[in-house]
Amino acid sequence: xxxxxxxxxxxxxxxxxxxxxxxxxxxxxxxxxxxxxxxxxxxxxxxxxxxxxxxxxxxxxxxxxxxxxxxxxxxxxxxxxxxxxxxxxxxxxxxxxxxxxxxxxxxxxxxxxx
Amino acid sequence: xxxxxxxxxxxxxxxxxxxxxxxxxxxxxxxxxxxxxxxxxxxxxxxxxxxxxxxxxxxxxxxxxxxxxxxxxxxxxxxxxxxxxxxxxxxxxxxxxxxxxxxxxxxxxxxx
Numbered sequence: 172x173x174x175x176x177x178x179x180x181x182x183x184x185x186x187x188x189x190x191x192x193x194x195x196x197x198x199x200x201x202x203x204x205x206x207x208x209x210x211x212x213x214x215x216x217x218x219x220x221x222x223x224x225x226x227x228x229x230x231x232x233x234x235x236x237x238x239x240x241x242x243x244x245x246x247x248x249x250x251x252x253x254x255x256x257x258x259x260x261x262x263x264x265x266x267x268x269x270x271x272x273x274x275x276x277x278x279x280x281x282x283x284x285x
Numbered sequence: 286x287x288x289x290x291x292x293x294x295x296x297x298x299x300x301x302x303x304x305x306x307x308x309x310x311x312x313x314x315x316x317x318x319x320x321x322x323x324x325x326x327x328x329x330x331x332x333x334x335x336x337x338x339x340x341x342x343x344x345x346x347x348x349x350x351x352x353x354x355x356x357x358x359x360x361x362x363x364x365x366x367x368x369x370x371x372x373x374x375x376x377x378x379x380x381x382x383x384x385x386x387x388x389x390x391x392x393x394x395x396x397x
Contacts, residue, residue, distance in 0.1 A: 175327075211293070213372065213387035214328070229384070261327060272316060272376055274385065276327035 174198045177262050177277035185285050190249045192280045194262030202265040203245040204274065205229075205237060207258040214261065220245055221267075252284040289388035291373050296394045297363055305358045305371050305391045313379030319347050319358045320372040322390065328372055332358070360393070368395045 175196045184190055194203065202221050206214040206229075216229030218237040226237055234256060236248045249256055262277040288310045297303040309317070316335040320328035334340055334349035334356060346359040360367055370390040377386065 211389050213289075213389040214374075215387075216384055219384065259325075271333040272385070273318070273330045273333065274320075274328075276329070278327050279325070281325075 175262060175264055175275055175277040177260075177280045179280060180278065181281045183283045183285065184252055186253055187251050188284075190252050190282065192247045192260055192262075192282070194245045194247070194277055195243050196262075196264045196275075196277075197243065198264055198266070198275060199242075200264035200275070201242065201267040203239065204263040204265070205235075205245070205247045206261045206263060207231070207256075208261060208279075209258050217247065217260075249282075252282075254284045257282060257284045289373055289375055289386060291371075291388045291391045293389065294392045294394070296396060297360075299363055299365060299395055299397050301363050303360045303363060303393060305360070305373075305393070307356045307358070307373035307388060309354050309356070309373070309375045309388075311354075311375050311377045311386075313377045314351060314375065315378040316376040317347075317349055317356050318372075318374040318376070318385065319345075319356075320374065322370045322372060324369070331371075363395050365395050365397070368393060 178193050204219045205217040208214050215231050217235050219227050220239040238246050260280045263274040291307045319331040322328040332347035339348045344361045349356045370392045372390045373388040374385045
């Protein structure tokens with residue numbers, strides 16, 4: 172089983188619909204991140220959280236919100252999806268005590284907004 | 286802000302060597318990472334450099350020159366399974382959350 176699990180893996184939805192992507196991890200890491208990936212643009216940070224009470228905006232947070240329900244869970248919501256939010260979304264975790272700061276990624280959630 | 290540049294695509298032959306360059310500009314450098322990402326899959330960690338020099342890990346090596354804002358990833362004895370995208374990422378201690386910024390990735394195609 173994967174250490175960082177994302178659901179759903181694939182989703183097609185319509186403009187204006189609310190969508191939630193969920194991420195759970197069994198690594199016991201404090202830090203969790205949501206990225207989106209678009210061809211040629213690399214991974215861009217949407218939101219990140221250092222613990223249950225901590226939520227921080229990344230570089231492209233507009234149109235998104237997050238919730239850190241527990242140390243192991245970090246969900247990403249699109250309140251009213253639009254076509255330019257079509258992308259591959261990755262959740263990632265990192266251990267606070269890890270000097271290298273290696274990120275561990277989930278398998279990705281491919282979202283298509285029609 | 287940060288600017289990370291790497292070539293979009295490279296092609297090499299099985300058994301050969303390929304070098305993927307990455308240049309960056311950052312005000313608070315705190316480490317450079319290379320990740321491998323096969324199509325449709327999650328990125329996986331390859332290497333981390335924070336001091337100048339070469340880090341070798343089997344067929345893969347990563348080099349860093351902080352004064353030049355330059356790194357490369359060297360893939361030796363290429364295998365077909367090495368066909369993937371390679372992502373350069375830089376950590377900036379002055380960025381909010383000490384966050385990692387990724388380049389656009391270099392797609393490497395290994396041909397027989």
